[in-house]
Amino acid sequence: MKVTAFVGSARRRHTWSAAERLMKNLQSFGEVDYEIVALSDYTIGTCRGCKLCLDDGEELCPLKDDRDKLIGKIRTSDGVVFASPNYSFNVSGLMKVFLDRLGFLFHRPEFFGKTFTNIVVQGVYGGARINRYFDFIGKGLGFEVVHGCCLNSMEPMTDKDQEKCSRTIYKLSRRFYSSMIRKEYRVPTLFDLMVFRMARTSIFRVLDESRRDYQYYHRKGWFRTDYYYPVRFGFFKKGAGWVFDYIFSRGFAKKRERRRKKEPEWSSLITSPQPP
Ligand SMILES: Cc1cc2nc3c(=O)[nH]c(=O)nc-3n(C[C@H](O)[C@H](O)[C@H](O)COP(=O)(O)O)c2cc1C
Structure with a gap:
């Protein structure tokens, strides 16, 4: 199975490590290949709002960037993780620009049968709402959604803080893996x-x-x-x-x-x- 994590922090610190830890856990449960994508390594244009993608087709988008390359990574994955730091009580700007590039896929969802989760990393407060936002995004894209987790990264981090993060990620990894190996589609509510x-x-x-x-x-x-x-x-x-x-x-x-x-x-x- 292939899992891809998309990280919305421009630095490889807490959010990146959390994604990495999740991937390592998944590998310890079964045969999993993974890729962690730093969105900052890609060219992602800011949507101009012309709506050509929505009305007439995404190939008509005037922006020439790495959108299709990134969507290709989702298409070839069994599991997908969106990981973002909490910036001003929301996802990072980098992550939001990426989500806007996926806008047409909310109209024409296609990721049914793939599992999705999210990780939010923050200093102090506001992450739970971002988890819910990501859950909603995942559902809108057609994914099987495993409710995401929120980690606190306020420094200096004690051993106890680190342990708590590891436990939270471990629990998320278990739920994510169980969903990924399930064969049937979920019964819709x-x-x-x-x-x-x-x-x-x-x-x-x-x-x-x-x-x-x-x-x-x-x-x-x-x-x-x-x-x-x-x-x-x-x-x-x-x-x-x-x-x-x-x-x-x-x-x-x-x-x-x-x-x-x-x-x-x-x-x-x-x-x-x-x-x-
Ligand atoms: C511009 C900016 C805004 C932030 N806003 C919040 C916030 O609203 N709430 C919060 O708890 N932490 C906030 N933080 C702290 C980050 O979420 C935290 O440092 C996180 O670990 C950053 O992720 P990283 O280590 O992967 O870069 C903010 C940090 C930055 C740089």
């Missing part, structure tokens, strides 16, 4: 099901064949399937799926009607305050 039905209905009702998201969903057969991947739903979830389809179809039909009539979108209705 009701919330997951709702998100899928909402996304596919909005794409089906609001977009058309000219848009890349529509083409992707069509090619994947997602306009007809119960979920992104094969699952056997019981009666309750099957019924819930139909209800979600009905509710979202009605909602998005109205939006399409507005588009057809060329009524203004809500954003253009917001006017700047006029001077008295």
Whole structure:
């Protein structure tokens, strides 16, 4: 199995060591090849917001950087780790610029069956929320998410602090490895099901064949399937799926009607305050 960690610190200190420790643990559990990618070693452009990737295809992006090389590393991995220091109560800028480059993949998720986790390293406070943010990112990209961990690196670190970090990483490594070797897909929760039905209905009702998201969903057969991947739903979830389809179809039909009539979108209705 191959695991790749993407590190969002420009120096090889605590975040890097934590990723390395996780990888070594995984190797002690089974046959694992790993790569630790320092994002700072790659050229990653800052998104200009043209949305060409979302609407018409990621190959049209005007930025020429290492995005595809980095995504290629995810595609060839069974497990992926995003590791970032806590900077101003969020991920580092480097990590955020990288996440923005993956933006189109939230529209067209593809990493089903791969395991994802995250590591946040901080001086004092704020990391738990970043873990939750990363969990959300992982889920949005289609991964099997193992809840990440947060480590404190305030120096000087005592032996006890070091031990605590090692224990936390070890526990995360065990959970990550167990998820990675599991063969079946996870059964989606009701919330997951709702998100899928909402996304596919909005794409089906609001977009058309000219848009890349529509083409992707069509090619994947997602306009007809119960979920992104094969699952056997019981009666309750099957019924819930139909209800979600009905509710979202009605909602998005109205939006399409507005588009057809060329009524203004809500954003253009917001006017700047006029001077008295
Ligand atoms: C610009 C900057 C902002 C930071 N903001 C926070 C913060 O909001 N909360 C916190 O607990 N630590 C904060 N830290 C501390 C880092 O998270 C901590 O030093 C971490 O170990 C850095 O990771 P590294 O050793 O891999 O570079 C900040 C550090 C820097 C350089």
